[in-house]
Amino acid sequence: MEFKSSDDFLKNESFVNYCLGIDQQDTAFWVDYASLHPEQLKPMNEAADLLKDLQLLLLAEKLKPEAVSSLRAYLSPKRRKYTIFSRRYAAAAVLFLLACVVFLFYPSHNVLNPPELARYSTHQYVYEAGANERRAINLWDGSFVILDKGAKLVIDSSFGQSDRKMYLSGIAYFKVAKDKGHPFKVYTGKYVTTAVGTAFKLQTDLTLKKLKVELEEGKVIVEKKNGDSWNLVATLHPKESISLDDQLNRSVHQKFSDKDFSRWKIQEVIFQNAPMKEVLLQLEIYYNVNITVEDNAVMQETFNGKFRHDALSSVMEMVCFSLNKQFKFIDSNHIIIY
Amino acid sequence: MDRSLTNAELWRSFCAGDEESFIKLYEQYYSTFFVWGCKWLRNEHDFVKDQLHDFFIYIWERRDKLSVNINVKAYLLTSFRRQLFYQWKKHQKMESVSEFAGFAETDESELLEAELVTAQFSKLERALTLLTPAQREVVELRFLQNKSLQEIADLKKTSIRTTYNLLHRGISRLRLEINEKKFLWLW
Numbered sequence: 006m007e008f009k010s011s012d013d014f015l016k017n018e019s020f021v022n023y024c025l026g027i028d029q030q031d032t033a034f035w036v037d038y039a040s041l042h043p044e045q046l047k048p049m050n051e052a053a054d055l056l057k058d059l060q061l062l063l064l065a066e067k068l069k070p071e072a073v074s075s076l077r078a079y080l081s082p083k084r085r086k087y088t089i090f091s092r093r094y095a096a097a098a099v100l101f102l103l104a105c106v107v108f109l110f111y112p113s114h115n116v117l118n119p120p121e122l123a124r125y126s127t128h129q130y131v132y133e134a135g136a137n138e139r140r141a142i143n144l145w146d147g148s149f150v151i152l153d154k155g156a157k158l159v160i161d162s163s164f165g166q167s168d169r170k171m172y173l174s175g176i177a178y179f180k181v182a183k184d185k186g187h188p189f190k191v192y193t194g195k196y197v198t199t200a201v202g203t204a205f206k207l208q209t210d211l212t213l214k215k216l217k218v219e220l221e222e223g224k225v226i227v228e229k230k231n232g233d234s235w236n237l238v239a240t241l242h243p244k245e246s247i248s249l250d251d252q253l254n255r256s257v258h259q260k261f262s263d264k265d266f267s268r269w270k271i272q273e274v275i276f277q278n279a280p281m282k283e284v285l286l287q288l289e290i291y292y293n294v295n296i297t298v299e300d301n302a303v304m305q306e307t308f309n310g311k312f313r314h315d316a317l318s319s320v321m322e323m324v325c326f327s328l329n330k331q332f333k334f335i336d337s338n339h340i341i342i343y
Numbered sequence: 344m345d346r347s348l349t350n351a352e353l354w355r356s357f358c359a360g361d362e363e364s365f366i367k368l369y370e371q372y373y374s375t376f377f378v379w380g381c382k383w384l385r386n387e388h389d390f391v392k393d394q395l396h397d398f399f400i401y402i403w404e405r406r407d408k409l410s411v412n413i414n415v416k417a418y419l420l421t422s423f424r425r426q427l428f429y430q431w432k433k434h435q436k437m438e439s440v441s442e443f444a445g446f447a448e449t450d451e452s453e454l455l456e457a458e459l460v461t462a463q464f465s466k467l468e469r470a471l472t473l474l475t476p477a478q479r480e481v482v483e484l485r486f487l488q489n490k491s492l493q494e495i496a497d498l499k500k501t502s503i504r505t506t507y508n509l510l511h512r513g514i515s516r517l518r519l520e521i522n523e524k525k526f527l528w529l530w
Contacts, residue, residue, distance in 0.1 A: 012514075012515075012518065015514055016511055016514070018491075018492055018507075021485070021486075022491070025486070025489045026489075027489050027491070056486060057382070058378065058382075058467060059467070059482070059486055059517070060486045060487060061377070061378040061381050061382065062374055062378050062464070062467055062468065062471065063471075063482070063483055063486060063487040064377070064381075064388065064487060065373065065374035065377040065378055066374060066468075066471070067487070068373075068377065068392060069370070069373050069374060072369075072373060072392070072395065072396060073366060073369060073370055073373070075396060076365075076366060076369055076396065076399060076400070077366060079400055079403075080362050080365070080366075080403070
């Protein structure tokens with residue numbers, strides 16, 4: 006083959022592979038070629054430069070829409086409280102943790118602001134629970150999260166674009182708004198857990214390099230990072246749990262106890278000037294019940310209260326006392342406030 | 344030049360606090376600065392991306408302190424380059440660095456360089472918009488996602504010959520739009 010100009014190089018597939026660094030054989034060939042044909046160095050470099058510029062420009066154009074929207078978000082007066090994190094710091098922060106995640110799917114009638122789900126995030130939002138207190142968060146796609154003491158959740162800036170990505174450290178509880186088009190992904194250390202229409206709990210211990218996943222309903226996929234790619238580690242069925250350690254795939258499937266799962270959820274429930282609508286929604290999540298209200302006027306009220314391992318009836322007593330209302334169980338899973 | 348007139352106007356209304364003008368400036372310079380920064384730092388894409396965002400926020404927050412009558416391109420590019428350099432050194436913890444000097448005056452050579460940089464990039468940017476959607480897609484698959492011709496052909500369920508033709512018509516089109524001699528520049 007004869008090469009007269011940089012164009013000829015650009016038209017050669019093997020040369021382009023070499024520039025892109027995607028084929029070792031091609032790379033070896035062209036390094037060799039360059040040393041044998043020093044007179045060709047100039048057009049070769051020209052072609053390589055053109056490719057490089059083109060590549061970077063294509064990348065820039067890809068990044069631009071998101072960058073512009075994140076600048077707009079910064080300018081917006083209604084902007085949320087957030088911390089701008091450089092990605093690399095966030096990634097590092099995720100490395101030391103003990104994490105436990107619970108996923109549950111919202112019954113669709115419970116979604117506060119239904120569809121239009123997976124709205125775009127434009128920054129990494131960082132949420133942290135206090136050292137001594139849990140924290141409840143409503144994500145803007147309609148999902149609900151409880152961060153356990155000391156836990157930290159970083160919502161990726163790409164949240165809502167093709168998926169819903171976040172990084173967790175510590176213990177958290179997720180009730181995921183249904184949105185099949187945007188998989189809900191939680192990254193913990195080397196693992197990523199993806200909800201596929203699901204309810205599950207996930208526990209990692211990074212000092213021991215262990216991961217435990219408990220699935221309540223639906224289906225969940227666990228993948229592990231292997232170099233640049235992700236390997237499927239497990240899919241789980243309801244009421245199954247799996248324990249993994251760092252030494253690849255020594256996994257243990259077992260059944261887990263519903264009771265422990267529920268106990269974990271109600272360890273501590275805190276409301277501070279919380280709107281009644283949110284209070285009832287959270288209680289539904291914690292205790293797996295439906296709560297119906299006869300008089301919608303109570304939804305205007307707010308509520309303060311702290312509960313630790315309390316039975317649902319005593320929590321309901323407190324809530325109804327503050328509302329000056331009564332409640333009764335219609336059946337074991339259904340409460341009415343009247 | 345019409346374009347720089349618009350730039351000067353954008354800059355003035357940005358200094359007066361107009362958000363849309365600010366966004367327009369950002370849109371206009373984003374690709375150029377990104378490519379330039381990546382080349383300069385040899386492919387630290389994420390770092391450059393973050394710095395670009397931070398830099399524009401930085402100038403937004405200081406908009407009332409900026410001079411109104413400046414050469415916008417040269418001013419922005421020089422300032423961005425300084426910020427990038429400063430942050431990069433800090434990031435690398437190479438050495439203790441003196442305080443960031445803020446916006447210094449731009450000198451003649453920097454002005455010239457800024458002209459060159461932006462003129463070249465706007466050519467390439469414009470050239471890219473002239474590709475047909477299919478050409479553009481193949482160009483992206485090949486050069487951005489590093490796919491082989493065979494992979495692209497498989498992906499698009501077409502022959503390798505068609506893929507090859509699309510790609511090369513795309514490249515020739517880009518070449519045609521960009522004066523080759525001028526296209527190659529070094530920093």
